[in-house]
Structure formats: structure tokens, C-alpha cells
Amino acid sequence: MTTATASPTSSPTTTRLGYVDNLRVLLTVLVLAHHSAVTYGALPIWYWTEPSDSPSGIALMLLVIVNQFYFMGFFFLLSGLFAPGSVDRKGPGDFARDRLVRLGVPLVAFWLVARPVLHLPSWPEHQADGESFLHFWFTVGDVGPLWFVEVLLVLSLAYAAFRALRARSTAGSRVADAGEPTAAAVDALSRPVSFRAIAGFVTLLTVATFLWRLVVPAGTYWELGGLPSPAYLPQYVILFVAGLLAARRGWLAGLTVRQGRVALVVALVSVGLALGGTALATAPGASALAQLGAALAETVFAVSMIIALVVLFRERLAGQPAWARFAARNSFAVYVIHPLVLVGVAILLAPVVAPAGVKFLILLALAVPLCWALAHILRRIPGVSRVL
Structure with a gap:
């Protein structure tokens, strides 16, 4: 989820994968929606909550559960996408030091x-x-939500x-500087992804999730590390x-439009099963058997949603006007600061009497622009943009 700048591959021209940046912005907005829903839904597990078991409160709880099936795993997938090129350019040691700064400093500051x-x-x-x-302090x-940064680190x-170990085992031979993926490079290097390969990936993720949950069932909380x-760690690791x-x-470029359409239909059908x-x-x-069925249904939905969104954004939403570039630059900072903004706005909205769904929409409508505005201001402080 950290902002990474594309570097050259076969030509000096660098072109970011605009649709990947746009996906990261969407997922960041979903994080805000997720925690806004927790604030007013029937699942009160947030810093400030006004729980409701009304129909809209139940709907918000279902939104939280559906989000959990796939959206943080999707973040790890996109984060892994930029790591190989970064190591190519910097080397393993500098890459590790950079991640300790870019991820470690926000993590410590939040704590x-x-x-x-x-x-x-x-x-x-x-x-x-x-x-x-x-x-107390x-x-x-x-x-809190910075567990993502912790695991990503x-x-x-x-x-x-x-x-580093692979480079040492090859007697110092260096992989050619392939750089981070650019739009041209990924299209040139794209390999078709078959339905059979997708099914194999779903099977792998299902089996790993099922076996893991025999030891770490859904709903488990690890106090160590927060x-x-x-229960979703296999998904996070495998998608990374x-x-x-x-x-x-x-x-990503190898996924076809037909696969995206099929994935969308499968996601819509499987969400109820999940x-x-x-x-x-x-x-x-x-x-x-029930746990295996749940692991399978969740995995089918998660993989289908990810494929559908990747193809949709790649084909239809790859453009980056000025506002999209602004949103992408500040998305990581938004992720770090959004709990403070959401809680602050929710406390101000506490006297408002309205259904849970209405307050959810008001909170989200206020928090999204406020988060990006504050993130932009914060990143203008000298040195802050180095880590945010």
C-alpha cells in the first residue's frame, strides 16, 4: 500500500499502472466505509460505536463481513506487485531499510x-x-488498522x-534491472491466465485457509501484534x-475481459453462499465439513471479486486525471490517519438522531474528503512525505 514510483524496463519512458493506483484508492475508500459501518452497525468493534440491531444496522454488519472476505487480501496483492521492481533497483538491503522507514515509522508513530x-x-x-x-498512554x-502495515512490513x-539469499546462492549473479511494472512492460510480458489456473489458485487458497482455521478459527484475535x-493470514500471504x-x-494483463465478466457473475452468486x-x-x-465449505465459498467470492475489479479497472477505469493522481499520492497517508478522522467526526455527529444507515452515509461523506485534505496537508510538512 505504500506509494511506489515505476522505473524503466526496456525504455527510458516510465508509465505507472494507472488502474492499479485507482484500485488502491478504491480500496482505501472501502477501508473508510468498513470502519464507518462498524461505527453504526450491529458489530461494535471500533473505537467509537453507536451499535444498532435495526435493519440498516444489520445491513452494515453484512457489509463489514463481505468486505473482510477480500479487500485486505487485495491490498496485499497490490502491495506485492511493486516489491520485485523495487528490490531490482535498490537491492535487498536498501529495500529492507526503505520499508523499515516507510512502514515502520508510521507504525511506531501511530502506536x-x-x-x-x-x-x-x-x-x-x-x-x-x-x-x-x-x-494508560x-x-x-x-x-488498530495499522496491523496491515505491521504484516506488510x-x-x-x-x-x-x-x-538476498537467492542472490548469494547464484554466486553474485544479478537479475537484470527489470524495474517496477509499467503499463507497456506488463502488456509486453503478459501471459494468458487460464480458467484452470484460476481454479488451481482457488483450490490452493481454500485448502490453506481450511487447514489454518482448524487451528485459528474465524473470529480469533491475536493480542500479540494486535x-x-x-484467520485470514493464509489469504494475505498467498495473495502477497x-x-x-x-x-x-x-x-494482471493476462486476465481476459471474458474472465472478468465470468468472475463478476460468480462473485454475485457466491456472496450469499459465503x-x-x-x-x-x-x-x-x-x-x-462446514468449515471447508465456508473456506471454499469465501475464497471463490474473494478471488472472483479481485479478478472482476482488476479487469474492470484495467479496461474502463485506467485513466488518471489530476484528482485521481492526487488521491493515489495521498492514499497511504489517508489509511494511516483515517481512524482519528472517523472517530472525531463520529463524536461530533453523536447528537444527531437518525437511522444507522443514514448516519453511516453522513459519516462517510464527510470523512472521505476530510481524510484526503488532511493527508495532503500533513504530507506537505517537510520530511513527512518520505514516510507517507
């Missing part, structure tokens, strides 16, 4: 500043229990180590690796 600020509404309860403010809560460092959805491979093999399968798999005493 030191944003995390305790977001928990300030709960300070009176801690104070009543005799806790000191200093202890450094111990309350976890890294681990995966990026692992990839850097892999590239991971809210460790898929992004690494797609950068070299042109898989929701139903998840409900059965998370019920007390759920059988292994």
Missing part, C-alpha cells in the same frame, strides 16, 4: 500518538481503577531476505506472493 488518543474516551474508567495516565489498545522483509483477523509473481509474469457458509462455520460445534 505512540494515535493509539492512546483514540482510546481517550475510556480514560475515566481507567482513572477510576487507579491507573496512572502514563501507564503506553499500554491501552493495540495498533514482515512480508516485505521476508521477501528481501529471500532475494491482529484482528489472523501472487502479487510478486504477477509483477514478473504479467498475470455469508451462509461463514454463519454455519462459526456456529458452536461446527463440523470440519
Whole structure:
């Protein structure tokens, strides 16, 4: 999710994959929608919540669950897409140091500043229990949505180590500087992706998810690291690796328009099956067969949604007018600061009496432009754009 600049491949002209940037902007907006829905839905797991079990509150809860099936895995796929070229240009060591700065600094800053600020509404309860403010500041809560940055940092460092070991094993031979994928290069290097290959990928991801959830069931929270959805770790890792491979093999360009259309139909059909399968798999005493069915339905929906969106944006939404370039430049900063904005606006909206769905729309409508405006201002501070 970090902003990466494309570098040359076979020619000095650099052209970013505009549709990939646009997808990252869409996913960032979905993150804001996700946490706005948690604020007012029937799943109160956010810093500030006004839970509702009304029809619109239930609908918001379903939106959260459907998003969870695929959108963070999609982020990891897009993040992996830019890693190989970055290592090519910088080398494994500089790439690792760059990621420690670009990902580590926002992670630490969020933990030191944003995390305790977001928990300030709960300070009176801690104070009543005799806790000191200093202890509260450094111990309350976890890294929140920055768990994504935390996991991405681990995966990026692992990839850097892999590239360093591979370079050493080949006696210092250096891979040609292929650079990060440009539109021209990916089109030139694209390889057709067959339906059989997609089915094989779905099978791999389903089996990995099923086996993992026998140990880490859906709904598990890892206090160490503050991971809210460790049940999806196989998806995150496998899609990140898929992004690494797609950068070299042109898989995104190799997807056909027909595959995109089929994927959209499959996604629309499978979303209900995924929701139903998840409900059965998370019920007390759920059988292994129910968990396998849920893993399959979720994976089919997730992969189908990703393929459908990739093809749609590649074919129809690849252009980057000035506003789209602005949104892409600031998307990572928006991700980092959005909890503060959402919670602040939600507190201001607290006196408003309206259905959950209406308040969700108001919060989202206010928070999206405000997040991007504040991110732009923040990145104008000297040195900040180096990490955001």
C-alpha cells in the first residue's frame, strides 16, 4: 500500500499502472466505509460505536463481513506487485531499510500518538481503577488498522531476505534491472491466465485457509501484534506472493475481459453462499465439513471479486486525471490517519438522531474528503512525505 514510483524496463519512458493506483484508492475508500459501518452497525468493534440491531444496522454488519472476505487480501496483492521492481533497483538491503522507514515509522508513530488518543474516551474508567495516565498512554489498545502495515512490513522483509539469499546462492549473479511494472512492460510480458489456473489458485487458497482455521478459527484475535483477523493470514500471504509473481509474469494483463465478466457473475452468486457458509462455520460445534465449505465459498467470492475489479479497472477505469493522481499520492497517508478522522467526526455527529444507515452515509461523506485534505496537508510538512 505504500506509494511506489515505476522505473524503466526496456525504455527510458516510465508509465505507472494507472488502474492499479485507482484500485488502491478504491480500496482505501472501502477501508473508510468498513470502519464507518462498524461505527453504526450491529458489530461494535471500533473505537467509537453507536451499535444498532435495526435493519440498516444489520445491513452494515453484512457489509463489514463481505468486505473482510477480500479487500485486505487485495491490498496485499497490490502491495506485492511493486516489491520485485523495487528490490531490482535498490537491492535487498536498501529495500529492507526503505520499508523499515516507510512502514515502520508510521507504525511506531501511530502506536505512540494515535493509539492512546483514540482510546481517550475510556480514560475515566481507567482513572477510576487507579491507573496512572502514563501507564494508560503506553499500554491501552493495540495498533488498530495499522496491523496491515505491521504484516506488510514482515512480508516485505521476508521477501528481501529471500532475494538476498537467492542472490548469494547464484554466486553474485544479478537479475537484470527489470524495474517496477509499467503499463507497456506488463502488456509486453503478459501471459494468458487460464480458467484452470484460476481454479488451481482457488483450490490452493481454500485448502490453506481450511487447514489454518482448524487451528485459528474465524473470529480469533491475536493480542500479540494486535491482529484482528489472523484467520485470514493464509489469504494475505498467498495473495502477497501472487502479487510478486504477477509483477514478473504479467498475470494482471493476462486476465481476459471474458474472465472478468465470468468472475463478476460468480462473485454475485457466491456472496450469499459465503455469508451462509461463514454463519454455519462459526456456529458452536461446527463440523470440519462446514468449515471447508465456508473456506471454499469465501475464497471463490474473494478471488472472483479481485479478478472482476482488476479487469474492470484495467479496461474502463485506467485513466488518471489530476484528482485521481492526487488521491493515489495521498492514499497511504489517508489509511494511516483515517481512524482519528472517523472517530472525531463520529463524536461530533453523536447528537444527531437518525437511522444507522443514514448516519453511516453522513459519516462517510464527510470523512472521505476530510481524510484526503488532511493527508495532503500533513504530507506537505517537510520530511513527512518520505514516510507517507
